[in-house]
Structures are given as structure tokens and as C-alpha cells.
Amino acid sequence: MEKKIERIVLxxxxxxxxxxxxxxxxxxxxxxxxxxxxxALENLIKLKRNGEERFCLTCICMGDxxxxxxxxxxxxxxxxxxxxxxxxxxxxxDTVATTYILQKAVEKLGNVKMIVCGVKTIDGETxxxxxxxxxxxxxxxxxxxxxILKVKDTSVIYKYRNEKETKxxxxxxxxxxxxxxxKMDLPIxxxxxxxKGKKKEILLFDSKNMEIDPKxxxxxxxxTKVIEIKNKYNKKEKRKLEGNIQEMVExxxxxxxxxxxxxxxxxx
Amino acid sequence: xxFSYSQExxxxxxxxxxxxxxNLNDENCLEQYEPKMWEKTADFGLFGLxxxxxxxxxxxxxxxAAYVYESLGYACKNNGFIFVINNHVWVSQNIIxxxxxxxxxxxxxxxxxxxxxxxxxxxxxxxAGSDALSMGxxxxxxxxxxxxxxxxxxxxxxxxxxxxxxxxxxxxxxxKITAFVVEREFEGVKTGTNIEKMGLHxxxxxxxxxxxxxxxxxxxxxRVDCGSTILMQALxxxxxxxxxxxxxxxxxxxxxxxxxxxTRQQFGKPIGDYQxxxxxxxNMKTAIEMSRLMxxxxxxxxxxxxxAYTEASIFKTYxxxxxxxxxxxxxxxxxAYGYTKEYGLERELRDALASSIYSGTNEMQKNTIYEMVKMxxx
Numbered sequence: 001m002e003k004k005i006e007r008i009v010l011x012x013x014x015x016x017x018x019x020x021x022x023x024x025x026x027x028x029x030x031x032x033x034x035x036x037x038x039x040a041l042e043n044l045i046k047l048k049r050n051g052e053e054r055f056c057l058t059c060i061c062m063g064d065x066x067x068x069x070x071x072x073x074x075x076x077x078x079x080x081x082x083x084x085x086x087x088x089x090x091x092x093x094d095t096v097a098t099t100y101i102l103q104k105a106v107e108k109l110g111n112v113k114m115i116v117c118g119v120k121t122i123d124g125e126t127x128x129x130x131x132x133x134x135x136x137x138x139x140x141x142x143x144x145x146x147x148i149l150k151v152k153d154t155s156v157i158y159k160y161r162n163e164k165e166t167k168x169x170x171x172x173x174x175x176x177x178x179x180x181x182x183k184m185d186l187p188i189x190x191x192x193x194x195x196k197g198k199k200k201e202i203l204l205f206d207s208k209n210m211e212i213d214p215k216x217x218x219x220x221x222x223x224t225k226v227i228e229i230k231n232k233y234n235k236k237e238k239r240k241l242e243g244n245i246q247e248m249v250e251x252x253x254x255x256x257x258x259x260x261x262x263x264x265x266x267x268x
Numbered sequence: 269x270x271f272s273y274s275q276e277x278x279x280x281x282x283x284x285x286x287x288x289x290x291n292l293n294d295e296n297c298l299e300q301y302e303p304k305m306w307e308k309t310a311d312f313g314l315f316g317l318x319x320x321x322x323x324x325x326x327x328x329x330x331x332x333a334a335y336v337y338e339s340l341g342y343a344c345k346n347n348g349f350i351f352v353i354n355n356h357v358w359v360s361q362n363i364i365x366x367x368x369x370x371x372x373x374x375x376x377x378x379x380x381x382x383x384x385x386x387x388x389x390x391x392x393x394x395x396a397g398s399d400a401l402s403m404g405x406x407x408x409x410x411x412x413x414x415x416x417x418x419x420x421x422x423x424x425x426x427x428x429x430x431x432x433x434x435x436x437x438x439x440x441x442x443x444k445i446t447a448f449v450v451e452r453e454f455e456g457v458k459t460g461t462n463i464e465k466m467g468l469h470x471x472x473x474x475x476x477x478x479x480x481x482x483x484x485x486x487x488x489x490x491r492v493d494c495g496s497t498i499l500m501q502a503l504x505x506x507x508x509x510x511x512x513x514x515x516x517x518x519x520x521x522x523x524x525x526x527x528x529x530x531t532r533q534q535f536g537k538p539i540g541d542y543q544x545x546x547x548x549x550x551n552m553k554t555a556i557e558m559s560r561l562m563x564x565x566x567x568x569x570x571x572x573x574x575x576a577y578t579e580a581s582i583f584k585t586y587x588x589x590x591x592x593x594x595x596x597x598x599x600x601x602x603x604a605y606g607y608t609k610e611y612g613l614e615r616e617l618r619d620a621l622a623s624s625i626y627s628g629t630n631e632m633q634k635n636t637i638y639e640m641v642k643m644x645x646x
Binding site: 029069072073076188190192193194195198242 | 275276279280282283284286287291311312313314316317326328336531532533
């Protein structure tokens with residue numbers, strides 16, 4: 001009997017697009033993939049396309065219905081399965097509650113040989129989810145994965161990288177990997193890939209079908225609470241310089257002069 | 269009529285814009301045909317958008333195609349290259365796909381969708397332009413073949429095409445024409461050198477010469493002597509979808525004008541604050557909206573397998589007039605900068621001017637529109 005293909009689960013955090021790009025297009029999606037997970041996704045898809053690697057790439061996203069577009073994109077890029085974890089009682093979940101929900105999702109999926117999470121999310125920046133998942137699932141923790149090179153039946157070969165060194169490691173599976181390489185630019189997807197992605201189903205996992213204890217998720221199940229998230233970019237005044245070089249130099253001198261005046265005034 | 273876009277259509281738009289901006293706007297290729305761009309566009313899957321999946325296409329609706337081609341015009345500055353795509357997709361591949369036999373489709377469509385074979389259409393002749401049916405190219409039956417003789421003029425894609433949809437006279441009295449698929453590889457097929465034009469330089473154009481070309485009878489599109497119907501259909505498709513990108517081009521040019529109007533200061537305020545500028549931009553926006561409505565109506569008709577002959581003529585005429593006007597106004601708004609090569613607007617205007625000529629001159633379209641509407645009033 002042929003062995004059932006095992007899953008590699010990639011946990012993708014939807015992050016607000018305007019946190020990623022200063023001048024995000026108004027037409028664009030409100031949410032984008034966390035850059036670490038985007039890079040991991042490309043890495044895993046490349047392994048699948050190269051041939052020998054046999055695994056089912058399952059992308060899971062936790063969030064409201066808007067997060068569905070992230071999964072749709074992942075499926076278009078080449079992921080095999082998309083799971084949307086969504087329920088009103090999950091709102092406000094911190095890393096403790098989130099890892100509990102993700103644990104339940106992984107258990108419901110079954111047949112999981114590896115879980116990959118970005119090193120951190122660019123909004124929360126806690127980096128606690130992969131560690132929490134290891135703890136809950138009892139899987140070994142693979143830190144600083146920079147590139148997955150080969151997925152074998154019972155082990156994974158990957159590039160380990162920290163501030164000082166890069167080395168090739170082989171670790172036993174199952175495991176949870178904290179992936180540290182990242183990518184900002186979205187790859188271009190062909191029209192055919194979009195169509196192909198559309199044909200793949202996105203499954204909804206909610207509190208009922210995952211048999212979640214309501215007391216252990218959402219604000220009730222959380223130890224911390226996010227009060228506010230701010231965009232770190234400050235809009236600056238822009239001005240286009242026109243005229244010949246001499247005229248533009250004069251404009252710049254005047255602008256610098258204005259700056260000086262303001263500076264003096266500030267210290268007034 | 270539903271004017272909202274589906275999630276999938278939005279994704280298509282987003283990707284075609286990203287794709288075109290990254291791959292089709294090389295400043296060095298804006299005025300020349302670049303085969304690598306063709307290959308990338310084929311890999312991206314644009315050519316098979318409305319073609320069935322059995323031939324490697326996506327089987328999408330004409331509504332989606334209208335939106336995608338409009339987006340292509342918005343993002344791709346290379347109008348000549350868009351013209352290459354349009355000639356391949358809408359008046360060559362699409363006509364074989366819609367009106368050709370299964371045998372003909374099996375023979376050509378998959379390779380055309382994959383971009384391995386480039387298509388062109390051969391209607392116009394040196395002495396048969398607007399009066400296309402006065403053509404002199406002949407096709408005489410000889411056993412299982414037709415022998416084609418004659419020459420075609422102003423064949424867009426001519427120097428690069430592998431497959432030509434050629435119209436030839438198969439009966440003199442009463443005059444009947446037939447549509448044939450002619451391969452470049454057939455003996456007796458030759459194309460002339462590139463014809464230098466005012467604009468659309470990235471679309472190579474030439475004459476097509478046919479000297480005792482043996483074309484198998486299986487290569488007839490539709491039926492013998494019924495080519496005028498195929499020709500009318502081809503022109504209808506051309507007038508609809510070759511002009512869809514122009515709507516997007518107008519949008520892009522309008523946005524450039526708005527930005528310029530906001531940043532260019534004269535007499536102490538942005539020039540966009542002067543009515544002489546803002547009214548030009550308002551006219552551009554009005555033209556874009558009206559063109560878009562007409563385009564979507566045509567796409568709606570096409571998705572229901574209905575004819576859009578009059579609508580296509582109205583759309584073609586209106587869009588080309590407004591496209592040219594938008595480019596002229598943009599040059600005027602940018603002043604001396606607009607007249608320079610560096611800003612690219614003079615190229616846009618040169619490209620736009622052709623739109624009132626190709627696919628049947630606007631004067632001929634107005635004749636058609638009048639002929640059609642006068643039948644409605646008794």
C-alpha cells in the first residue's frame with residue numbers, strides 16, 4: 001500500500017499591507033503575507049517543483065474572512081491546501097491562545113511532519129508562536145532556519161544561520177521550524193496559476209469543528225492584550241524641483257535656509 | 269448588468285499590472301519588437317485567456333477579458349507591443365478558435381495560446397482598403413488544395429507571424445471570398461521588409477506575398493465562399509478588443525496629467541488649479557467612463573453570444589477619437605515637456621493617431637453606424 005503523503009504546514013500571518021509598504025496601492029489588498037512566511041512559501045514550493053520532494057504543502061491562516069485572499073494567493077503560487085482558521089471567539093487571541101488554536105488545527109489536519117513559522121510577525125514582533133507550538137505539540141524546535149534544502153521521510157536538511165555563521169544542518173522530523181529569511185516583493189503569478197489556485201478549496205476551521213475550548217482562546221484565553229498598533233512611517237512633505245540646475249540649487253539653498261531658521265526658532 | 273468585479277478578476281488585474289510594469293516597459297524596447305517580451309507574455313498566460321482549457325487556455329469570459337486588456341493598456345507603455353498581442357489574439361487565434369473546424373483548432377490553437385506560433389490577419393491590399401471586398405487575391409481550387417495568388421498590404425505582425433488568416437476571392441460573379449489559414453512555411457509565402465510607420469514601432473508591419481501557394485482545403489475557416497461573414501466577425505472582434513487597452517492607456521495618461529497638475533507650479537499655484545487644465549482632465553475622465561461603459565456592454569453581449577456589430581463601430585470610433593484627444597491634451601498640459609521625447613507623450617500621441625485608421629477608418633465606421641440605425645427607423 002502506498003504511503004500517505006505527509007503534510008508540511010506553513011503558518012502564514014496576514015499583516016496589514018500599509019505596515020509593509022509605505023506607499024501601498026489603494027487598489028491593493030488590505031492584508032499581505034508576513035514577509036518571512038512569503039519567503040518560506042517560495043522555498044517550499046521550489047522544493048516541490050524541483051521534483052523529488054513529496055509532501056503536501058498546507059498553508060494555514062488565522063484571521064477574519066479578509067485573510068482568505070492571502071490563502072488564495074498561496075494556493076495560486078503552488079501550495080496544495082489552504083486552511084482558514086476563523087471564528088469570532090478567536091478575536092483578540094495572544095500568542096498563548098493562538099498556539100492553542102494552531103495546535104488544535106494541526107491535530108485536526110493530522111499527518112503533519114513539519115510546521116514552519118516565520119521568525120516573527122512584522123506587526124506583533126513577538127516571535128513566540130513557533131516556540132509555543134513546539135511546547136504544545138511536543139515537537140523539537142529548529143531555530144534560525146534560513147533555507148530548507150531537502151525534506152526526507154524522517155528528517156530535514158536546512159541552512160542554519162545566525163549573526164555569526166551559516167551551516168548546513170540535518171534534523172529529525174517531526175519538528176517546528178522558525179524561518180528567518182524574508183522577502184518583501186510579491187512574486188508575479190501567471191493568469192493560469194491564478195485560475196489553478198481558484199480551483200483549490202479553502203477549508204474553514206472554526207471553534208466547533210476543531211473542538212476548541214472557548215475559555216482558552218480569544219481575549220478570555222489570553223494573557224496579554226494589544227492596545228494599539230501604529231504605522232511607524234511618518235508622512236513627509238514632498239516637493240518636486242523644477243528648472244535648470246542653477247535654479248534648483250537656489251531652491252535647495254533656500255530650503256536649507258528655511259530649515260536653519262526653524263532650527264534656530266526651536267532652540268529660541 | 270453587474271458592474272462589480274469578482275475576486276478573481278481583481279487578482280487578474282493586479283497580476284497583469286505587476287507583470288506589465290516589470291516586463292513590458294523596458295525603455296529601450298518601447299519602439300521595437302522584442303521576442304523575449306513575447307515569450308514572457310505567453311508564459312504569463314495572456315494569450316489563452318478566453319480560449320478553452322482543452323487548448324491550454326483559461327476559458328474566461330469576455331467580460332474578464334475586457335477588464336484584463338483594459339488593465340494591460342493601463343500598465344504597459346508599449347502600445348506597439350499591445351498591438352502585436354491584439355493582432356495575434358483577437359483577429360487570428362480567436363477567429364480560428366471560434367469559426368474554424370475542430371481539425372483546424374487542433375492543428376493551431378494550442379501552439380498559438382502557448383505563443384509558439386504568432387498570428388496575423390491579411391485583409392487589406394494596396395488597392396483594397398476601406399473597400400476590402402474589392403480585393404484581388406485569388407484562391408483557385410485544385411484537387412484537395414486551393415492555389416492562392418496575390419498580395420496583402422499593411423499586415424501588422426507580418427514580419428514575425430507564422431500563421432496568416434488570409435482572405436481571397438473564390439468566386440468572381442457574384443463575388444465571393446473565403447478565409448484560409450496560411451502558414452509562413454507554405455511554399456510561395458513571403459513577407460516584405462518592415463514598413464516604417466509614424467508610431468506603433470514595436471509592431472512590425474509588412475506586405476504579404478502569395479505566389480502559387482498550395483493551401484489544403486482543411487485550412488478553410490468556416491465555409492467556402494462565406495469568407496465575408498468571417499471577415500465581418502473578425503472586424504467586429506478587432507473593433508471591440510483591440511480598443512479595450514486604449515481605455516487603460518487613457519486612464520494612465522490622465523493620472524500622469526493629474527500628478528503633473530498637482531506638482532507643476534506657475535504663478536504661485538499648481539497648474540491643476542487652473543480651469544484650462546482641470547477641464548481637460550475632467551474631459552479625459554468623462555471619456556474613460558463612457559468608453560468603459562461601452563466596452564463592458566460589448567463584453568456582456570459577447571458573453572451571451574450576441575452580435576455587437578454596431579456597438580463595436582460606435583466603440584471604435586468614440587474610443588479612438590477620445591484616445592487621440594487625451595494624448596493631445598496631455599501634451600498640451602505638459603507644455604514644452606510634453607513635446608519632448610523624454611516624457612514619452614509624443615510617442616503616445618503618434619501611437620494613438622493610428623487608432624482612427626486601423627480596424628476600418630472612423631469615417632467608414634460612421635457610415636456603418638448610420639446604415640445600421642437608419643434601418644431602425646421606418
